[in-house]
Amino acid sequence: MTEVATQPPEARERRKLTGYWLLLPGALWLLLFFLVPFYSLIATSLYDPEGSILTGYDMTWAFGNYVTALQDYWPPLFRALWYGAVATLLCLVLGYVLAYAIAFKAGRWKNLMLVLVIAPFFTSFLVRTLSWKLLLGDEGLIVDTLQFLNILGDDGRLLATPFAVIAGLTYNFLPFMVLPLFASLDKIDPRLVEASRDLYARPIVGFFKVTWPLSLPGVVSGTLLCFIPAVGDYINAQLLGNTQTRVIGAVIQSLFTDANDFAIAGALSMILMIMILAMVLLYVRRAGTEDLL
Amino acid sequence: MSQVAESAETDGSTGAGSAGSGLHLRNLRKEFAAFTAVHDLDLDVPSGSFFALLGPSGCGKTTTLRMVAGLETPTSGSIALGERDITWEKPYRRPVNTVFQNYALFPHLDIYENVAFGLRRRKRKDVEREVDAMLELVELTSQARKKPAQLSGGQQQRVALARAIINRPEVLLLDEPLGALDLKLRRSMQIEIKRIQTEVGLTFVHVTHDQEEAMTMADTVAVMNAGHIEQMGAPAELYENPQTTFVANFLGQSNLIEGTVRGRDGEDVKVDMQGTVVTIPGQRAHVAGNAGDLGWVGIRPEKVLIAEEGQVIDAPGNSIPGGVVTDVSFVGVSTQYLVRMPWGQELTVFEQNTGRRRLFAKGERVDVSWRPEYAFLLDHTQDRAAGRDEDAD
Numbered sequence: 001m002t003e004v005a006t007q008p009p010e011a012r013e014r015r016k017l018t019g020y021w022l023l024l025p026g027a028l029w030l031l032l033f034f035l036v037p038f039y040s041l042i043a044t045s046l047y048d049p050e051g052s053i054l055t056g057y058d059m060t061w062a063f064g065n066y067v068t069a070l071q072d073y074w075p076p077l078f079r080a081l082w083y084g085a086v087a088t089l090l091c092l093v094l095g096y097v098l099a100y101a102i103a104f105k106a107g108r109w110k111n112l113m114l115v116l117v118i119a120p121f122f123t124s125f126l127v128r129t130l131s132w133k134l135l136l137g138d139e140g141l142i143v144d145t146l147q148f149l150n151i152l153g154d155d156g157r158l159l160a161t162p163f164a165v166i167a168g169l170t171y172n173f174l175p176f177m178v179l180p181l182f183a184s185l186d187k188i189d190p191r192l193v194e195a196s197r198d199l200y201a202r203p204i205v206g207f208f209k210v211t212w213p214l215s216l217p218g219v220v221s222g223t224l225l226c227f228i229p230a231v232g233d234y235i236n237a238q239l240l241g242n243t244q245t246r247v248i249g250a251v252i253q254s255l256f257t258d259a260n261d262f263a264i265a266g267a268l269s270m271i272l273m274i275m276i277l278a279m280v281l282l283y284v285r286r287a288g289t290e291d292l293l
Numbered sequence: 294m295s296q297v298a299e300s301a302e303t304d305g306s307t308g309a310g311s312a313g314s315g316l317h318l319r320n321l322r323k324e325f326a327a328f329t330a331v332h333d334l335d336l337d338v339p340s341g342s343f344f345a346l347l348g349p350s351g352c353g354k355t356t357t358l359r360m361v362a363g364l365e366t367p368t369s370g371s372i373a374l375g376e377r378d379i380t381w382e383k384p385y386r387r388p389v390n391t392v393f394q395n396y397a398l399f400p401h402l403d404i405y406e407n408v409a410f411g412l413r414r415r416k417r418k419d420v421e422r423e424v425d426a427m428l429e430l431v432e433l434t435s436q437a438r439k440k441p442a443q444l445s446g447g448q449q450q451r452v453a454l455a456r457a458i459i460n461r462p463e464v465l466l467l468d469e470p471l472g473a474l475d476l477k478l479r480r481s482m483q484i485e486i487k488r489i490q491t492e493v494g495l496t497f498v499h500v501t502h503d504q505e506e507a508m509t510m511a512d513t514v515a516v517m518n519a520g521h522i523e524q525m526g527a528p529a530e531l532y533e534n535p536q537t538t539f540v541a542n543f544l545g546q547s548n549l550i551e552g553t554v555r556g557r558d559g560e561d562v563k564v565d566m567q568g569t570v571v572t573i574p575g576q577r578a579h580v581a582g583n584a585g586d587l588g589w590v591g592i593r594p595e596k597v598l599i600a601e602e603g604q605v606i607d608a609p610g611n612s613i614p615g616g617v618v619t620d621v622s623f624v625g626v627s628t629q630y631l632v633r634m635p636w637g638q639e640l641t642v643f644e645q646n647t648g649r650r651r652l653f654a655k656g657e658r659v660d661v662s663w664r665p666e667y668a669f670l671l672d673h674t675q676d677r678a679a680g681r682d683e684d685a686d
Contacts, residue, residue, distance in 0.1 A: 194364050195397040197384040199456065200414035206385075209410075213401045 045266030053260050065267040073251050073268060080247035081275070083162070084231035087169035088177075091226045092219065094170070095177035099218070100211075102178075103185035117178050125172065129239050132168050133159060136240065160242040168236035176225040184218025185211070220287050228276055248272055314375030315340040316361065316464050316496065321370035323356050330356040332520035333370065338464070338498055338513075340375075343490050345499045345511035349543070349680070353520040354500045355394075358466050361498065362391045374463050385414075390457035391466040395473055396449050398441035404428070404452050405437040411460040423459060430489065431455045447478045454486065458493055467499040471506060483509050504544050508532065516540050518680065532593075536579045538671050541591050543680030548597065548640045549589040549671065556584040562670060566590050567636040571611040571668060578670040587673035595643040596667040599630060602658045612662035616640070618653050628652060632661055 043059050049068065051057035070077070102113045120128055135142060136158040143159075146152035158164050188211060196206035234249030248268060255265035318336040322329065331353040338344045346354040359365035361372055363384030371380045379387050390411065398407050408427055412420045428434045431451040441449055450470060457465055470486070471479045487510050490497050501507050507514045508528035515525040516539070524531055524540045532544055541547035552566035560575040562582050571590060580588045600606045602614065619639060620631035623646075630642040630653065640661060644650070653659060 189397065191393055191395070191397040192399060194384075195391070195393055195399070196410070197364070198362055198389075198391045199411040199460070200385045201410075202383075202385055205414060209414075210399060210401075 041266055041269055043266075044262050045270045047263035047266065049261075049263045051263065057262060062263065065263045066271060069264045069267040069271060072264070073248065076246050076251050077248045077268070077272065077275075079245065080231050080234075080237075080249065080272075081279075083166055083169060083237070083245075083247060084227050084233075087166050087173060087230050088223050088227040090166070090170040091174050091177040092223060095174055095181050095222060096215075096219075098174075099178050099181035099185050102182055103188075104190070114179075114182065117175050117182075120175065126235065129168055129172065129235055132164070132171065133239055136164050136167070159240060160245075162241065162245055164240035165237045165245050165247075168240045169230050169233065172233070172236065173226040173230050176229075177222040180221040180225065181215065181218040184215040188214050216287060220284060223283070224280060228280070231276060232272065315342075316498065317373045317375075318357070318361075319371045319373070321357065321360060321372065322368045323353070323360060323365065324368045329520055331360070331367075334520075334522060336515065336522065336525075338496060340463075340496050341494055342512045343487070343497045343499065343510055345501060345507035345514045346517055347501055347504055347507040347514050347544075348517035349502055352517045354502075354517045355468055357517075358391070358468055358498065358500045361464065362389055362466055363387050364391075388460075388463040389466060390460050390462040391468060392453045392457050392470045394468045394470070396441075396453035398449060398452055398456070400441055403438050403440055404433060404444070407441065407452055408455045408459055410456060415460075427455045427459045430458075430492070446474050447482060450474060450482060451485070454489065458489065458495065461493075462495065464496045464498055467497060469501055470499070471501075471503075479506070486510065508544070516543060518543070533667075534577050534669055535591065536671070537679070538589060538591075538675040538677055539680035541669070541671065541680070542678070546594055546641060547591045548594060549591050549677050550634075550638060550640075551673070552588055552590045552670075554580065554582055554584055554586040554588055554670075557582060561665070564588060564590055564670060566613070567634070569611070569613045572665045573668050573670045574666055577666075577668065580670055580672050582670075589671040589673055589675070589677060591669045591671055592663050592667060594629070594641040595627075595645075596663050597640060597642045598662050599632065599642050599644060599653060600660050600662065602660055604660065606662060611665050611668065612660060614660045616659045616661050618655055618657045618659055621653065621655055623652070632659060634661075 044057075045065055046059055046061050046063065047057045047065070048060040048062055049065055098117070102110055102117075106113050134140060137143065138157050138159060140158075143152060143157060146158075147154060147156065152158070158167075192210055192214070193206055196210045197203075201209055232249050234247050234253060237245045237247040238250055252265050252268050252272075255261045255268070259265075316336075316338040318334050321331060321334040321336075323331040334353075334357060336357075346357060348354045356365060360367050363379070363382060367380060371378055373379065374388065379389075399410065402410070405424055405428070409420050409424045412423060417423070424437075425434070428437055431454060433448060433451055433455065436444060436448060441452065444452065450473075453470070467486075471482050474482060483506060486497075499507070499511060508531075511528065513525065514528050514531055516523045516531065518539050524536045531540060535541040535544065535547070538547075538549060541549065550566055552564040552571070555563040555565050555570060557563070557575070558572065561572045562575060562578040562580075564571050564573060573590065578588075580586060598606055599616075599618075605612070613634065615635040616632040618630055619633045620629075622629040625646070627646055628644045630644065631639045632642055633639050642661065
């Protein structure tokens, strides 16, 4: 009897430990490849700005780095945020229509269309962006057509413009918008839409009162999945833009690898991260979807 | 509650003018790619009545309902509310509301906003007062700020009802509204819905495959089978005097025994049933009645009396000797016997356990009898097994 009484707590204890063991690999991974580099990044951002490859670098709590970084590089910083925001908005509009069509209208083509959405991932990000360079090139079909239609002047161009950068970002991050949107929309019971019609909601009203709010979790995760990497991306700006479209990612990269200005590069990285984090928190709060996520 | 009743009255008198004149389906037909779900249906539902469309799954009853709601477009035919043709009216313009099968409550809105949905879409004033009154009617006032997922099945059902009724539709459609509830809750909700219907005085059209539910709740039941209406009438009338084998079997149980029509005797029809001549009243004989025709003599199990061999009990006329009890199930309130008749068929007999008559044992020889006015005669070309075991969805 006593054995029976004492056995269960032990077993429970062991089961609890099993849970921790399962956590261990992931925790170690994060510790090694996230927390340690993160700590090192914070430290780097506070290096003495006078340091160099020759003299070495000291951590001197140089908070002034942040001020210098912002003073020197606010245009590419805000450019990146702006490009990211515009591309995310375009992704949302294009992606919503596409995801809606796949979820509600595609019928038996649903799976095929989903495969097509992720098909571009079979090619590298770089190759896809380079092919946009060809598409938008000065002798390319698109520019020729637009010039023929007099939408674009004879010396007008698409490549090496902010338009090209945003188009590239939109293209590259569209699947990250479509997939979560689809997942949300596909879960919506079509009878809820029927119920809204039955309760006097015209299609457009039904959409904004039922479909849209129920798809908000997808909207939120889709926009985050687009916006965060789009702000940090500099491949599109570099390959499809010009010297005027330089974004913060490119600045950080060249400060780290070319100029060896680790302190400012670190401070910029931190500023970018904090800004994105703040915007995301504000956004999630505004969307009011904490309980939906 | 009196507020609800009042607003129902005012709405009725200021309505579109067609209020109070019922729902009319004419030659309504719906074809899907592969089959015809509804065959040229004619149906009149009087205003203020509780009407049930009863049938097995796939009989076209839900399709009919969806056409009335405007969620499905008819292939041909018309739907009218009083004088007003609504066949092609958009669902959001019809004075018709639906209680959906799995309620289809809006999961992102609380109970209050679910109920207020229809009023808000129509920019009604006094939303607050009406919603409060409606929540009181369905006894959910205290749940107003909860989300549908936080409510029990029975409560969700009442929200679905309230959300539809609050709009004072000319016709309220209920699509298997109790299908998702367990048996006990279903019985109490049947009474609840009936109470609400009486209180608000709206026309209810109720679709169900549960014959007991249809009979308990509705004033008029239409039994539907394979896109057609088999028979329509008051529950007791359908049960006591079924006109087809489908209705006889689908609504309760029936013993259907093959017989040959001998001819008419005044109002009655004489039938030779496996050697015994039985009489069936003329208004219960749903055959041409020519001598020599075959027919199914139908009798409900509880109308069959069982007696010891040779004993005459109170059933003048139709007494059939030579039965053997093959199975006895004691249910408590009643006993169900299977009695093998001389021609090989097993008849089902329900005997009330009044205590006045003894139980029979398996293997005993018995006579069975019934009063002629309880029997009915059906067309022999119909399938004897039609409608059996079809109510399990």
